[in-house]
Amino acid sequence: MDRPPGLSVRLKLTLSYAAVVMLTGALLFAVVWVFLLRYVPDRAVMTPGPFVPNRSDLLRAFAPRAAEAMAFLLVFGFVGGWLLAGRMLAPLTRVTDATRMAANGSLSHRIQLPGPKDEFRELADAFDTMLARLEAHVAEQQRFAANASHELRTPLAITQTLLDVARNDQTRDTGELVERLRVVNSRAIELTEALLLLSRADRRSFTREHVDLSLIAEEVVETLLPLAEKRGLTIGASGEVAPTIGSHALLAQMTTNLVHNGIVHNVGEHGVVWVTTGVDPEAAVLIVENSGEMLGPQLVSTLVEPFQRGTERIRGHHAGVGLGLAIVKSIAQAHDGTLTLTPRPAGGLRVTVRLPKGPARA
Numbered sequence: 001m002d003r004p005p006g007l008s009v010r011l012k013l014t015l016s017y018a019a020v021v022m023l024t025g026a027l028l029f030a031v032v033w034v035f036l037l038r039y040v041p042d043r044a045v046m047t048p049g050p051f052v053p054n055r056s057d058l059l060r061a062f063a064p065r066a067a068e069a070m071a072f073l074l075v076f077g078f079v080g081g082w083l084l085a086g087r088m089l090a091p092l093t094r095v096t097d098a099t100r101m102a103a104n105g106s107l108s109h110r111i112q113l114p115g116p117k118d119e120f121r122e123l124a125d126a127f128d129t130m131l132a133r134l135e136a137h138v139a140e141q142q143r144f145a146a147n148a149s150h151e152l153r154t155p156l157a158i159t160q161t162l163l164d165v166a167r168n169d170q171t172r173d174t175g176e177l178v179e180r181l182r183v184v185n186s187r188a189i190e191l192t193e194a195l196l197l198l199s200r201a202d203r204r205s206f207t208r209e210h211v212d213l214s215l216i217a218e219e220v221v222e223t224l225l226p227l228a229e230k231r232g233l234t235i236g237a238s239g240e241v242a243p244t245i246g247s248h249a250l251l252a253q254m255t256t257n258l259v260h261n262g263i264v265h266n267v268g269e270h271g272v273v274w275v276t277t278g279v280d281p282e283a284a285v286l287i288v289e290n291s292g293e294m295l296g297p298q299l300v301s302t303l304v305e306p307f308q309r310g311t312e313r314i315r316g317h318h319a320g321v322g323l324g325l326a327i328v329k330s331i332a333q334a335h336d337g338t339l340t341l342t343p344r345p346a347g348g349l350r351v352t353v354r355l356p357k358g359p360a361r362a
Contacts, residue, residue, distance in 0.1 A: 009092075010085045017081030018074060025073040029066045036062070091120035095127055107135040155188040195323070204334045206247035210358055213242035213251065213286045214277040220255045221275055224263060232269030235259070239277035242284035243358040246335040251355075254331040255286065257324040258351055262290030267347070283337075283354040292348035300341045300349065304329045328353070 007015075036058060094111050101109045110131060113124035159181060166177050214237075221237040228235040244251075255275075262273040276287040304325045325341075328351075332339045337355035344350050 010082070010089055013085035013088070014078060014081035017084060018077030021073050021077035021081075022070065025070055029069070033062065033066075091124060095120075095124055098127065098131070102131060102134075107131055107138060152188065152191060155184045155191075158184050191323070206250055206334075208245050209248060211244050211246055211248050211251055213244060213255070213284055213355070214239055216248070216252050216255050217275045217277050217286065220252065220259050224256070224259050227260075228263050228273065231263060231266070231271070233263060233266055233271045233273060235263070235273040235275075237275040237277075239275075240279065241360070242277040242279050242286065243360055244284040244335070244355040245358040246355065250331045250334070254328050254353070255288075257328050258286075258288040258353075261324045261351075262288055262292075262349070265349070266290050266292050279357060282357055284357050286353040286355075287350065289344065289350045290348045291344075291346070294347045295343040295349060297343060300343050303341055303349075304339065325351075 037055065091113055094113060098109055098111045110128045111124040112128065113121050115121060162177055162181055162184070166174070217237045217239070221235055225235060259273060259275060266273065271291045273291075274287075274289045276289075278285045278287075325339075329339045332353050332355065335355050337353060340352040340354075342350045342352070
């Protein structure tokens with residue numbers, strides 16, 4: 001946006017300082033003048049003693065000295081105000097330089113303003129925090145875009161290969177080809193839907209309503225019970241009412257991803273998945289635990305990254321696309337909540353989601 005040129009902030013502050021100094025000097029001289037007038041008569045007084053000046057004599061003597069003093073104060077106000085304004089605005093210059101560097105694409109620069117805490121220091125620290133978050137967000141988005149491109153390229157490459165084989169081998173069974181294409185296409189659709197859901201959660205474009213996590217947990221457990229029984233797992237939900245405010249659809253998807261993740265990444269037969277809800281003074285809590293392989297803290301810390309899996313990249317019917325916990329993290333953050341992953345000492349994973357506590361409803 002084009003703006004007409006104007007006075008700099010430094011010049012404005014200088015003029016303000018000079019005006020304050022001049023006004024203070026003028027008030028001081030006015031007070032002195034009024035004080036002197038009380039003791040000086042209007043006319044000269046003829047006395048046998050020393051000469052007593054009148055007000056005209058006082059004015060001729062006082063006015064030139066006052067004018068000289070005011071001129072000095074004017075120069076002092078301009079010079080001192082210019083230096084003082086420059087010193088005061090030096091931190092703002094560093095913030096401006098950092099902003100220009102960030103606008104040119106450099107997000108690694110930090111202001112790191114020294115000195116005690118004041119308004120400029122708070123501004124610089126807030127700007128540094130914003131740059132750090134932007135840098136991390138951009139890096140995450142770039143990594144996510146690269147992973148998504150790789151994951152989407154795989155089903156497309158498989159589809160191209162199957163079509164080339166079918167074109168070169170006219171005697172091949174088309175039924176088998178169609179079935180394989182259907183499976184590959186289903187995986188691509190699942191991945192695309194997961195990417196869209198992740199994008200929706202990041203934008204926070206959803207309607208908030210009163211939600212009970214305990215009811216959502218019961219619905220999800222009932223829905224995924226056949227899958228758990230097919231794998232020989234025991235699954236259950238317990239706990240108290242956990243009211244919060246958010247999107248019922250997104251929170252249901254979050255819970256579904258957690259429970260599905262606990263079913264898929266389990267020990268097989270005789271494995272267990274627990275879903276527990278509760279509240280504390282500040283949050284509604286959802287906990288999903290599952291038995292499974294031993295997981296190290298370093299591996300657990302990477303599970304919320306897109307396309308990361310705790311086990312080998314199996315491509316079974318229920319293996320998922322590697323976005324389950326990434327979607328859970330985004331949904332929790334979109335609801336101003338937190339996600340904590342902890343390896344269980346006996347093997348498996350404990351996932352805790354804390355969301356802002358909502359009002360209790362009948």
